[in-house]
Amino acid sequence: MRRVFVTGAGGAVGRELVRRLLLETDDHLDVLIRSSHDDLEVEDYLRDVVEIEPVHSVSRRVTVHAGDCVQARLGLPDDEFVRLRREVSHIVHAAAVTRFDLPLDRARQLNTATVAHVLDLARSCPRLQGFFLLSTVYVAGRRVGTIRERESARPDGFVNTYEQSKHEAEELVAAAAGEVPGVVFRLSTLF
Numbered sequence: 127m128r129r130v131f132v133t134g135a136g137g138a139v140g141r142e143l144v145r146r147l148l149l150e151t152d153d154h155l156d157v158l159i160r161s162s163h164d165d166l167e168v169e170d171y172l173r174d175v176v177e178i179e180p181v182h183s184v185s186r187r188v189t190v191h192a193g194d195c196v197q198a199r200l201g202l203p204d205d206e207f208v209r210l211r212r213e214v215s216h217i218v219h220a221a222a223v224t225r226f227d228l229p230l231d232r233a234r235q236l237n238t239a240t241v242a243h244v245l246d247l248a249r250s251c252p253r254l255q256g257f258f259l260l261s262t263v264y265v266a267g268r269r270v271g272t273i274r275e276r277e278s279a280r281p282d283g284f285v286n287t288y289e290q291s292k293h294e295a296e297e298l299v300a301a302a303a304g305e306v307p308g309v310v311f312r313l314s315t316l317f
Contacts, residue, residue, distance in 0.1 A: 128153045129253075131214045133195050133244060134221030135159055136175055139260060139313070143220060145176045148184045156189045156210060158200060158221070195221045195240035200247065211250045218258045219244045226286040237291035241298050248306045257299070257308040265293040265312065 130147060134140035135157035147153050159171065168188050172181040191210075194201035202210070223236040241259060248257045266273050267281030267289050278300065284290040299308040 128215045128255075129156065129213050130154070130216045130218060131156045131158070131210055131247075132218045132220060133158045133200075133240075134219070134260075135171075135190075137220060137222075140218075140220035141176050143218060144188075145178060148172075148176070148178060148187065152187070153216075154187050154189070156191060156214065158191050158193050158195065160192075160194055195219075195243055196235060198243060198246075200243055207247070210247060211252075213253065214247075214251050215253045216256045216258070217244060217248050217251070217254070218260070220260045222260070222292070224288060226288045228287050230287045230290065233287035233291035234294065237288070238294045238298065241295040245298060245302050245306060248308075249302070255307065257302075257306045259295065259299050259308065259310045261296055261310050261312050262289070262292050263312045263314050264289045265296055267293065 128151070130153050132140055132144055132155060135144050136159045140157075144155060144157055147155055157171070168185050168190050169181045171190050172178045172185060172188065178184060191202055191206055199207045219241060221240055223233070228236070245257070248254055264285070265281070267284035269281045278297070281289070281293060284293070296310050299306070299310055302308060
C-alpha cells in the first residue's frame with residue numbers, strides 16, 4: 127500500500143486530491159493542515175473539509191498533521207516528522223498562496239521556501255517513489271511561444287510575484303532531480 131503525504135490538504139486543490147485518493151485508491155494519506163487547525167480531528171477534516179460521508183468508511187486511512195510548510199521540518203513535532211520520513215512513499219506538495227500582489231520576499235517564503243522544506247523531507251525518505259509539485263502554467267512569465275514540458279520555462283520577466291515564486295520552486299525540484307524522483311504538474315487557472 128502506498129503512503130501519500132499531501133501538503134495544502136485544506137486548500138481547494140489539496141482537498142479535492144485527498145477526496146479522490148480516498149474514494150479511488152486504498153492509499154493511506156498523511157495530510158498536512160496549517161497549524162491553526164491543530165484541534166481538527168480526522169472525522170471533522172473528512173466531513174467538513176473534504177466533504178466525505180460516511181467518514182467511518184475512510185477515516186482509518188487518514189492521519190491529520192497540524193503544521194506549516196513555511197517552517198523547517200514543516201513545523202511538526204519530532205516524532206511525527208520521523209514517522210513520515212520512515213513511512214511515506216509519495217509526496218504531493220499542493221500548498222501554495224496564489225495571491226499575485228504579495229511582495230517578492232513574502233511570495234518566495236510561501237511558495238518557494240516551502241518547496242525547499244518539503245524537498246528536505248523527501249530527501250530523507252528511504253521509501254520515496256515520487257515527489258509531485260503542483261505548480262502553474264504561468265511560470266513562463268512574459269515568455270511567448272512553445273514551451274516543451276521537459277524544458278525550463280526560462281521566462282523573459284514575470285507579470286507578478288506569484289509567477290516568479292512558482293518558477294523558482296520548479297527550479298528547486300529540477301535541481302534535486304538526482305536525489306528526488308520529482309514531477310511538476312503545471313495547473314491552469316482554477317475557479
